Amino acid sequence: METGHRVVILGGGFGGLYAAKALKKAPVQVTVLDRRNFHLFQPLLYQVATGSLSPGEIASPLRSVLRKQANTRVLLGEAIDLDADGKPQYFFLVKRLVGLPGDHIHLRNGIVILNGVAQNPPKDGLNMPAFGEDQKFLDEFPSVTPDPEPGNFITEAWTVDFASHVKDGDLVVPPGQYFMMGDNRHNSADSRFWGFVPRENIVGRPLLNYWSFKTPDDQEQKTGMGDNLVWMGHVVLHFFSDTRWTRTLHLIR
Numbered sequence: 001m002e003t004g005h006r007v008v009i010l011g012g013g014f015g016g017l018y019a020a021k022a023l024k025k026a027p028v029q030v031t032v033l034d035r036r037n038f039h040l041f042q043p044l045l046y047q048v049a050t051g052s053l054s055p056g057e058i059a060s061p062l063r064s065v066l067r068k069q070a071n072t073r074v075l076l077g078e079a080i081d082l083d084a085d086g087k088p089q090y091f092f093l094v095k096r097l098v099g100l101p102g103d104h105i106h107l108r109n110g111i112v113i114l115n116g117v118a119q120n121p122p123k124d125g126l127n128m129p130a131f132g133e134d135q136k137f138l139d140e141f142p143s144v145t146p147d148p149e150p151g152n153f154i155t156e157a158w159t160v161d162f163a164s165h166v167k168d169g170d171l172v173v174p175p176g177q178y179f180m181m182g183d184n185r186h187n188s189a190d191s192r193f194w195g196f197v198p199r200e201n202i203v204g205r206p207l208l209n210y211w212s213f214k215t216p217d218d219q220e221q222k223t224g225m226g227d228n229l230v231w232m233g234h235v236v237l238h239f240f241s242d243t244r245w246t247r248t249l250h251l252i253r
Helices: 014-022 042-049 132-139 156-165 225-237
Strands: 006-010 029-034 038-040 059-061 072-076 096-099 104-108 111-114 170-172 177-181
Touching: 006 014, 014 029, 096 111, 104 132
Parallel strands: 006 029, 029 072
Antiparallel strands: 038 059, 096 177, 104 111, 104 170
């Protein structure tokens, strides 16, 4: 059912589930967003602690609870911001174009195999380690199905759509779509995590990296005025030692 009205419910607790069920027959599209994929019946936690009940008896999958509601979907994630003006906000990412429409792609031991031909790894990529299932997902894609979990950047939509594009062990790029990857293959959220990129989302090609500076992974989350002043002072003090001179004024190929 398509409608111009959409309702987003943050959290699948008692209030969230009650609100979603109350909208079962309403002419709206309902999205329930929760960082966990289950509803926890907290009043019975003490019985789990004493061994009277198993954890599975007080935790119900959200999709199972709402499976009969045609106008409701459940997404795994966490809201980090609300845009009161209703204007879409976008992040601009720099990724390498790996696959064109019609291309067949898979990775073997971290090497991209494009239409049956092994590709050279990017010269500017960092060979960072990956372990266990993460390494298999990253290095043997698409042999491992994407599994969305909080913080891993895999989208629910890609998980649902993924299998329809896999043929004989290859991911086949559909018309009008493109497959992107970052150069740091073990530390890059790219098309392996969120799927293909539509042509209209590609805005241009980077030409020059004018400056590169060693930055902590969590720096972009520090947005307070005090944090900004501390960071500016850090840059001034460590400009020469922490500037990546081999990447500064570097043409991107």
